[in-house]
Amino acid sequence: xxxxARRRVLPRLCLLLVAACTLSACAIGGRPASTPGPDAEVxxxxxxxxxxxxxxxxxxxxxxxxxxxxxxxxxVAAQHYLVTVTPETEPVNPSPWxxxxxxxxxxxxxxxxxxxxxxxxxxxxxxxSGDGRWREASAREFVPERDGRPARLQVEAxxxxxxxxxxxxxxxxxxxxxxxxIGRTLPIEHSVFGxxxxxxxxxxxxxxxxxxxxxxxxxGRQHPPENTGSQALFGFVETLAADTPQARAFxxxxxxxxxxxxxxxxxxxxxxxxxxxxxxxxxDWGPFDEPExxxxxxxxxxxxxxxGRRVAFAIDFHSTFRDVLYTVAEDPSRRLDGVLGQWIxxxxxxSPGLEEKAYAATSSVFKNWAWCRFxxxxxxxxxxxxxxxxxxxxxxxxxxxSLMALLDATGTDAAPAAPGCEAAAPAPx
Numbered sequence: 001x002x003x004x005a006r007r008r009v010l011p012r013l014c015l016l017l018v019a020a021c022t023l024s025a026c027a028i029g030g031r032p033a034s035t036p037g038p039d040a041e042v043x044x045x046x047x048x049x050x051x052x053x054x055x056x057x058x059x060x061x062x063x064x065x066x067x068x069x070x071x072x073x074x075x076v077a078a079q080h081y082l083v084t085v086t087p088e089t090e091p092v093n094p095s096p097w098x099x100x101x102x103x104x105x106x107x108x109x110x111x112x113x114x115x116x117x118x119x120x121x122x123x124x125x126x127x128x129s130g131d132g133r134w135r136e137a138s139a140r141e142f143v144p145e146r147d148g149r150p151a152r153l154q155v156e157a158x159x160x161x162x163x164x165x166x167x168x169x170x171x172x173x174x175x176x177x178x179x180x181x182i183g184r185t186l187p188i189e190h191s192v193f194g195x196x197x198x199x200x201x202x203x204x205x206x207x208x209x210x211x212x213x214x215x216x217x218x219x220g221r222q223h224p225p226e227n228t229g230s231q232a233l234f235g236f237v238e239t240l241a242a243d244t245p246q247a248r249a250f251x252x253x254x255x256x257x258x259x260x261x262x263x264x265x266x267x268x269x270x271x272x273x274x275x276x277x278x279x280x281x282x283x284d285w286g287p288f289d290e291p292e293x294x295x296x297x298x299x300x301x302x303x304x305x306x307x308g309r310r311v312a313f314a315i316d317f318h319s320t321f322r323d324v325l326y327t328v329a330e331d332p333s334r335r336l337d338g339v340l341g342q343w344i345x346x347x348x349x350x351s352p353g354l355e356e357k358a359y360a361a362t363s364s365v366f367k368n369w370a371w372c373r374f375x376x377x378x379x380x381x382x383x384x385x386x387x388x389x390x391x392x393x394x395x396x397x398x399x400x401x402s403l404m405a406l407l408d409a410t411g412t413d414a415a416p417a418a419p420g421c422e423a424a425a426p427a428p429x
Contacts, residue, residue, distance in 0.1 A: 043089060044089050044274070044277065045087075046088070046269065046276075047063065047069065047270065051064070052073040056075075057078060057104070057108070058106055058108075059081070059103075059104050059105075059108075059110065060102070061100050061101070062100065064101070066172075067171055067267055068270050069085055069097050069270030070083060070084075070098065071084050071085055072084040079109060079110050080111045080113075081110065082113045082114075082150075083098070083112055083114055084116075084117070085098045085114070085115070086117060087271075087272045088269070088271045088273075089274055089278035092272050093272065093273045094119050095122060095225045096121060096122050097224065097270055097271070098114065098164070098165070098166050098270075099163070099165040099166060099270055100164055101161050102161070102162045103157070103159065103161050103162070104157045104158055105159065106158065107156065107158040108157060109157075110154070110156075110157050111154050112154075112164070113150040113153075114145075114150050114151040114153070121144065121145045121151035122166070122385070123166030124142065124144075126164075126165050126166070126167055126168050127155065127162065128165065137155070141153060142154075166225060167385075169227070170230055171268060172268065175203065175221075175260050179205055182205065182238070185242075186241055186251075189205060189206050189207070190204075191203075191204050192204075193295050193296065193298075194291060194292065194296065194299070195291060195295070196263070196264050196276070196292055197275055198264075198265045200265060202264070202295060202296065204257065204258065204296075205257075206258065207241065207255075207256055208240075208250070208251030208254055209252075209253065209256075210255075212309060213253060213309065214253075214254055214255070214310045215254070215256075215311045215312060216311075216312055216314075217300060217315070217376075218233065218237060219258075219262060219314075219315075219316050220261065220262070220316065220317035221233075221262055221267065222280075222316070223266070223318060223319075224263055224269075225272060226318050226319035226320075226383075227319065228319045228383040228384065228387055228392055229382070229383050231383070231396075232383045232393075232395070233260055233396070235392070235393045235397045235400070236317070236396045237260075239397045239400035239401060240256055246405070247404065250404040250408065254407060257300065262292050262296060263281055275290055277289075283363065283365065285297070285365055285366050286364035287364060288426070288429060297427065298427075298428050301427060304374060310376070311374035312376060312377075313339070313377050313378075313403065313407065314371075314374070314376050314378040315379050316370075316380045317383070318381065319382060319383050319385055320382040320383075321385060322382075322384045323353070323382065323395075324382045325344060325354065325355065325357070325382070326356075326357050326379065326380035326382065327367070328359070328360075328361045328367060328371045328378060329360045330421070331358075331371055331377060340377040343399075343403055346398075346402035346406070347395070347398070347399055347402065350394065361421060365380070366378075368425075369425050372421040372425035
């Protein structure tokens with residue numbers, strides 16, 4: 001089966017497997033988790049990085065790799081195991097991310113049941129090997145959760161490490177490599193605008209435009225498991241950066257600002273939803289309690305209001321159960337003749353079933369802050385968990401092409417924010 005990893009960014013998690021791992025400890029992975037500081041408002045369970053060795057079967061599980069999530073393994077019977085995965089904090093959005101490595105001393109068939117106390121299985125298993133190839137578990141190998149019975153994976157394992165993950169993981173190094181790849185195609189300005197709770201760099205790059213050019217803001221990966229959203233962001237930005245007549249003309253007029261990874265700590269620690277303080281970053285655009293959102297908001301304000309630029313459009317990439325666009329109900333650009341309304345119509349020519357859901361700008365999510373602060377059309381683009389790589393790549397590139405055409409045709413002036421909306425869009429303290 002063809003690789004599920006993107007052609008341009010091979011998850012570096014696989015490259016960590018070049019060194020052979022035996023049943024002894026294999027301490028490969030990201031930086032160790034640190035306990036949040038005393039200002040943390042939410043109790044967070046930082047997973048223990050460890051291994052589970054079952055000598056009677058010659059089997060070892062571990063969660064040492066970055067983006068892994070595994071909290072316990074229980075032997076049910078010979079070659080039959082129950083893996084338990086718990087969230088970093090509760091209550092939490094039901095996004096049971098998991099990831100672990102399995103090594104056996106001899107080839108054998110293992111049955112692995114999945115347990116998420118209080119939650120249901122969400123992600124169809126993806127199986128990886130040390131050579132960078134990923135495939136989706138077949139219908140013969142994987143049986144979904146049903147009738148009170150847990151989801152079950154029956155898979156062939158052996159001395160070569162087998163990776164079992166909710167999605168082929170993209171770790172911070174992959175995002176940095178992707179930024180470098182964009183920089184090889186056109187001039188970009190790449191900067192670190194802040195640090196995460198654990199001190200990881202927060203990357204931003206920008207390209208196009210001139211003094212006073214309007215801004216297109218593109219951000220992603222506020223929530224750790226949302227891999228398909230990152231893949232869509234890649235295709236979207238690559239289209240803006242392409243060597244095509246449309247993209248070149250667009251870059252003459254518009255400045256694009258891209259932040260592909262807002263929550264690096266959450267990804268490395270295998271979190272379901274939050275940063276290392278247990279906070280949902282896409283509910284912090286107003287309190288700005290967290291270093292990631294606080295630094296990003298400040299960086300965007302410097303590049304917009306601080307530079308005398310208007311924001312023409314803002315888009316935030318996510319993943320959920322199906323493809324859907326979340327918009328601001330009060331936004332006048334949602335009209336059929338508005339930029340957002342026309343863009344959604346153009347998107348539906350590529351994906352007729354694409355939903356739009358509009359809500360009042362009352363919650364502290366990025367799109368609400370962007371619209372209230374800048375008066376710009378703003379959208380949360382949710383990509384389905386199971387949307388194929390080819391489909392999401394085609395749709396994301398169509399999204400970028402359609403937006404470039406609309407902004408060229410209709411202009412890039414932003415509308416004023418709704419009366420009183422500014423109160424919901426403070427600057428970070």
